[in-house]
Amino acid sequence: MNAIICTVDVVLLTLQDEALHVALLQRDHPPFAGVLALPGGYVHADEDVDTGDAAMRMLxxxxxxxxxxxEQLATFSGRARDPRGWSISVAYYALVPWQVIATARHPELSLLAVDQVRALPFDHQQIIATAVRRVRDKSSYSSLPVYLCADRFTLPQLQSVYEAILGTPINKVSFRRKIDELDILEPVAGALETGKAHRPAQLYRVKKRFYRQLSLSDRALSSR
Amino acid sequence: MNAIICTVDVVLLTLQDEALHVALLQRDHPPFAGVLALPGGYVHADEDVDTGDAAMRMLxxxxxxxxxxxEQLATFSGRARDPRGWSISVAYYALVPWQVIATARHPELSLLAVDQVRALPFDHQQIIATAVRRVRDKSSYSSLPVYLCADRFTLPQLQSVYEAILGTPINKVSFRRKIDELDILEPVAGALETGKAHRPAQLYRVKKRFYRQLSLSDRALSSR
DNA sequence: CCACTTCGTTGCACAATGCAACTAAGAAAG
DNA sequence: CTTTCTTAGTTGCATTGTGCAACGAAGTGG
Incomplete structure (x- = not known):
């Protein structure tokens, strides 16, 4: 029996110009060398603790x-998805503020709007679609979108991030109520957004104890 | 480099005596031969279309x-979970009415209440815990629990299934409103539950078009 | 100092949810 | 045959959550 190919792929998502973008890289080895695809590669049994560790290494x-x-997204598998043979790809997704990608050391990284992604190798398009669906679903009842914000941000900024992900306008008052209930943000004392020709907005940051932990709401933000 | 061990495990859940139970089998091969564990085994690259197919075959x-x-649950991996070496297990979970298990041809199958499961081989305890969490979460905003019901059931029966899964009483009127909104059930004309010393309840069945498809609600059933 | 814009809050209308009380419909008891 | 008991299923109302519009607040720029 042929050995099964074990890989990890990472869907790195960010927000640019009010739209979700995915980070793609040119592959430097066959198959599909030179073609844009998700960052990914073989799991190294001698090096990686588990596939989550492999995903971090890949990133x-x-x-x-x-x-x-x-976060682990799902596992994609089968004979057809990889020309090398029967394969398993454990997919993960990551959320980072746009600034983090801009200052990363890899300039050959491409950002594509997720709804303009077409014709990727393997089943990467399906993996991305699954990730986007997951992010949208989860955003409607959790604090997930704060991972797309810089370390300090205003509530109007955060609202526009939610709106970009969910693709629908949100009532200002309801939004602020929900965020307040989540109880994950604290105002940065005396820090206001500057440079705009109107009343400045209060800057907030995520409370330390929620820095790496999602907060869930028992009711969704907006109807569909 | 050592080849990575690729397996599939299935968490088969059912409802018995108002409590979620998981189906376990005695393993017939090492490691842990003779010990109760989740139904599972190697992915067969020459036989299985993908891991979902492998899970169906395993069941x-x-x-x-x-x-x-x-449904695919998650993938568990690493050096430590299997004594044979670095392994990946793609875990799936299935829901069936208790009667289906009772009439299945395999008598050596054990049903254990999920909160009494202890000391299973590999990381099967963690896999089960993940499945139970998933089922509870999903039940609060979907029709998932109908898969635990026989093909005909009353609304009070369905409500008690929800209550057993969620672990909390649900308001009768609210419950019926939600189920009605999901619009997945139809009354079986003239069929009533018999044999009880009180007013008989209407029997319902799942509408054909929802037989294999979940219906989602945009609001959760009960607060936590 | 006034116009303009967005921030952030308040009050109120409307919708969703939960509770209690009610009628309905059977079996069992007298 | 009538009464009692128990659960099914519905109705009305109180409470809570959500969405809208309007308002004062606080900055910039003319």
């Missing part, structure tokens, strides 16, 4: 990024 | 059951 090696949020 | 071969609901 670090291929993009120079350490993401505070990295 | 069929080891328990004789074909489950209408079988």
């Amino acid at each position: 670090r090696e291929k993009t120079g990024i350490e993401s505070p949020y990295l | 069929r071969e080891k328990t004789g059951i074909e489950s209408p609901y079988l």
Whole structure:
């Protein structure tokens, strides 16, 4: 029996121009050498503790990024998805603020709007679609989108992040109520957004204890 | 480099005596031969279309059951979980009515209440815990629990299934409103539950078009 | 100092949820 | 045959959550 190919792929998502973007890299080995694809590669049994560890390594090696949020997405498998043979890819997704990607050391990294992704090798398009669906679902009842924000941000900024992900406007008052209930943010004393020709907004940061932990709401933010 | 061991494990859940139970089997091969564990085994690259297919095969071969609901749960991996070496297990979970297990051809199958499961081989305890968490979460905003019901059931029966899974009483009126909104059930004309010394309840069945498809609610059933 | 814009809050209308009380419909007891 | 008991299923109302509009607040720029 042929050995099964074990890989890990990472869907690195960020927000640019009010739209979710996915980070893609040119593959440097066959199959599909030179083609844009998700950062990924073989699981190294002698090096990786588990596939989550492999995903972190992949992100670090291929993009120079350490993401505070990295979650297992799903596993994709079968004969057809990889020309090399029957394969398993354990997919992960990560969320980072756009600034983190901009300052990462890998310039050959491409950002594509997730709804303009087409014709990727393997089943990477399906993996991305699954990740986007997961992020949208989870955003409607959790604090997930704060991982797309810089370390300090205003509530109007955060609202526009939610709106970009969910693809629908949110009522300002309801939004602020929900965020307040989650109880994950604290105002940065005396820090206001500057430079705009109107009343400045209060800057917030995530409370320390929620830095790496999602907060869930028992009711969704907006109807569908 | 050592080849990575690729397996599939299935968490087969059912409801018995108002409590979630998991189906376990005595392993017939080492490691842990003779010990109770989740039904599972190697992925067969020459036989299985993908891991979902492998999971169905595992269920069929080891328990004789074909489950209408079988969903990928998560993938568990690493050096430590299997004494044979670095391994990946793609875990699936299935929900079936108790009667299906009772009439299955495999008598050596054990049902254990999920909160009394202890000391299983590999990381099967963790896999079960993950499955139970998933089922509880999903039940609060979906029709998932109907997969634990026989093909005909009353609304009070369905409510008690929800209550058993969620571990909390649900308001009768709210429950019926939610189920009604999901619009997945139809009354079986003229069929009433018999044999009880009180007003008989209407029997319902799942509408054909929802037989294999979940219906989601945009609001959770009960607060936590 | 006034116009303009967005921030952030308040009050209120409307919708969803939960509770209690009610009627309905059977079996069992007298 | 009538009464009692128990659960099914519904109705009305109190409570809570959500969405909208309007308002004062606080900055910039003319």
